[in-house]
Amino acid sequence: MLEDLFSVVKMRFNGDKKENSNEGGKPSIPKGLMFKCPRCSNVVFMEEFEKTGKVCPNCNYHARLSSRERLDITVDKGSFVEYDPLMTSKNPIDFEGYPEKQADLRAKTGLKDAVITGEATIRGEKVVIGIMDSRYMMASMGSVVGEKITRAFEQAEKKKLPVIMFTCSGGARMQEGTVSLMQMAKTCAAAKRYSDSGGLYITVMTDPTTGGVTASFASVGDIIIAEPKVLIGFAGRRVIEGTIKQRLPDDFQSAEFLLQHGFIDMIVERSKIRRTIAHLIKLHKG
Amino acid sequence: MNSLTACERLDIIRHKNRPTVRDYIPMLFDDFFEMHGDRLYGDDGAIIGGVGYFKGKPVTVIATVKGRNLEENKASNFGMPHPEGYRKALRLAKQAEKFHRPVICLVDTAGAFCGIEAEERGQGEAIAKNLMEFSSLKTPVITIILGEGGSGGALALAVCDELAMLENALYSVISPRGCASILWKDASREREACEVLKITAEDLSRLGICDGIIEEAPGGAHNDPELTAEYISEYISGAIKRKCEKGLDELLNERYTKFRKVGEFSEN
Ligand SMILES: [Zn+2]
Numbered sequence: 096m097l098e099d100l101f102s103v104v105k106m107r108f109n110g111d112k113k114e115n116s117n118e119g120g121k122p123s124i125p126k127g128l129m130f131k132c133p134r135c136s137n138v139v140f141m142e143e144f145e146k147t148g149k150v151c152p153n154c155n156y157h158a159r160l161s162s163r164e165r166l167d168i169t170v171d172k173g174s175f176v177e178y179d180p181l182m183t184s185k186n187p188i189d190f191e192g193y194p195e196k197q198a199d200l201r202a203k204t205g206l207k208d209a210v211i212t213g214e215a216t217i218r219g220e221k222v223v224i225g226i227m228d229s230r231y232m233m234a235s236m237g238s239v240v241g242e243k244i245t246r247a248f249e250q251a252e253k254k255k256l257p258v259i260m261f262t263c264s265g266g267a268r269m270q271e272g273t274v275s276l277m278q279m280a281k282t283c284a285a286a287k288r289y290s291d292s293g294g295l296y297i298t299v300m301t302d303p304t305t306g307g308v309t310a311s312f313a314s315v316g317d318i319i320i321a322e323p324k325v326l327i328g329f330a331g332r333r334v335i336e337g338t339i340k341q342r343l344p345d346d347f348q349s350a351e352f353l354l355q356h357g358f359i360d361m362i363v364e365r366s367k368i369r370r371t372i373a374h375l376i377k378l379h380k381g
Numbered sequence: 382m383n384s385l386t387a388c389e390r391l392d393i394i395r396h397k398n399r400p401t402v403r404d405y406i407p408m409l410f411d412d413f414f415e416m417h418g419d420r421l422y423g424d425d426g427a428i429i430g431g432v433g434y435f436k437g438k439p440v441t442v443i444a445t446v447k448g449r450n451l452e453e454n455k456a457s458n459f460g461m462p463h464p465e466g467y468r469k470a471l472r473l474a475k476q477a478e479k480f481h482r483p484v485i486c487l488v489d490t491a492g493a494f495c496g497i498e499a500e501e502r503g504q505g506e507a508i509a510k511n512l513m514e515f516s517s518l519k520t521p522v523i524t525i526i527l528g529e530g531g532s533g534g535a536l537a538l539a540v541c542d543e544l545a546m547l548e549n550a551l552y553s554v555i556s557p558r559g560c561a562s563i564l565w566k567d568a569s570r571e572r573e574a575c576e577v578l579k580i581t582a583e584d585l586s587r588l589g590i591c592d593g594i595i596e597e598a599p600g601g602a603h604n605d606p607e608l609t610a611e612y613i614s615e616y617i618s619g620a621i622k623r624k625c626e627k628g629l630d631e632l633l634n635e636r637y638t639k640f641r642k643v644g645e646f647s648e649n
Contacts, residue, residue, distance in 0.1 A: 185645040188579040238644035276554040277643040284516035309505035329505035330495035
């Protein structure tokens with residue numbers, strides 16, 4: 096029913112857990128040194144895996160990235176100037192345990208909330224960029240995400256820069272109640288003003304982009320790119336399975352599924368995203 | 382106005398005789414002509430839309446429809462729209478813009494439908510597009526939440542100049558049931574979650590989200606649908622008057638600000 100926007104996204108691959116398990120008495124893989132692919136079980140040196148932007152060289156599995164990792168492989172070195180680095184959420188509906196949960200996550204991840212925004216260059220092209228980070232409350236959208244995304248559009252409009260958003264999210268942030276729902280309207284209104292001013296908006300959907308973020312700013316880009324095989328959808332898989340009382344096919348809500356149904360423009364491998372964005376920006380300069 | 386808890390209000394809006402938009406539309410509007418279809422895929426029975434007179438002035442009406450019985454509910458998918466419903470709503474809103482009619486949205490939905498076909502046809506995109514387009518629709522938009530305001534499925538008809546709620550209506554990002562099952566892994570604790578989420582008209586007025594609370598008949602709208610319709614009618618009259626006297630730039634700037642200002646954060 097209503098669970099739609101707060102879709103609980105199940106990890107499709109339990110990679111991190113399997114990595115450390117010691118199956119059948121075989122010598123275990125030391126954590127951090129090797130990477131075992133959760134999809135094909137191929138084992139590579141972590142160093143090699145990281146060099147490829149955390150893509151499995153055997154099966155092309157794209158592991159999730161932190162916002163910093165994404166930034167590093169996307170923008171020109173040293174070009175990023177962050178917007179609103181200190182912004183933190185209050186507790187608008189006095190939700191029990193919310194401040195503690197955030198304090199804990201801030202300590203663990205070094206993040207202030209689930210998105211970083213700012214200005215940078217990508218192969219010399221100046222952009223306003225936003226990158227969501229699923230480690231922070233499943234990158235759910237509350238006041239901070241809503242405000243930072245909105246400001247990013249407003250800045251980009253003022254400075255006449257393209258906007259690049261790397262999305263991932265479990266949906267709206269339940270702990271902020273209806274205030275979180277309003278962030279959907281707020282970000283879309285900002286995207287609309289920016290669009291009316293003639294700005295180019297490119298979305299890159301990464302794993303997983305769902306719920307209230309899919310149903311707001313992620314879906315209104317002029318160009319929508321997705322990484323291969325990522326999960327993109329509105330309702331959570333389990334919610335749908337509960338409604339229809341049957342198991343959904345594995346490729347349901349995959350990037351390929353969305354491409355086939357006409358909701359994204361292209362699927363681009365991680366190693367080519369930076370180049371693709373730079374090309375598209377050039378193309379739109381005329 | 383009464384001072385009930387959120388879950389007491391939940392019981393009232395779930396009352397089997399709670400009036401639906403099918404009851405209200407004839408009481409609020411004259412010569413209502415229903416329009417069908419999104420011109421893309423189909424016609425969604427969960428959203429009714431059309432034109433009619435409100436106190437002698439043409440308006441566009443867009444509403445989510447809950448059935449009064451099983452048969453009606455089957456036809457309206459229990460009030461849970463598919464993407465084509467949101468696209469029909471947008472088509473009619475654009476038509477209202479063209480012909481300079483105010484848009485009145487009446488919302489009572491558990492949320493957008495969650496199913497295979499809804500995903501295939503882009504439920505997320507359909508909602509997002511409405512949020513974006515309604516934010517700059519060049520005509521006044523008044524939304525009234527009659528009962529359940531279920532998340533993005535309600536918001537898709539609630540990017541407006543004034544949002545009012547019937548006094549017992551609830552407007553939430555997640556159903557209390559869904560919240561309880563995430564929080565406590567126990568959906569049966571929905572009554573607790575109902576209070577935790579701060580979803581009554583009073584809560585949402587305090588949070589700057591709800592602009593007006595419309596009184597219901599004593600004990601709830603089901604006790605006197607006509608009287609409740611009169612209260613709704615009075616509110617719509619005032620809201621249209623307030624919005625129609627504004628210039629377009631002022632109207633759109635205020636609409637932008639209405640949503641722009643929601644959010645609580647600190648910057649140091
Ligand atoms: Zn692999």
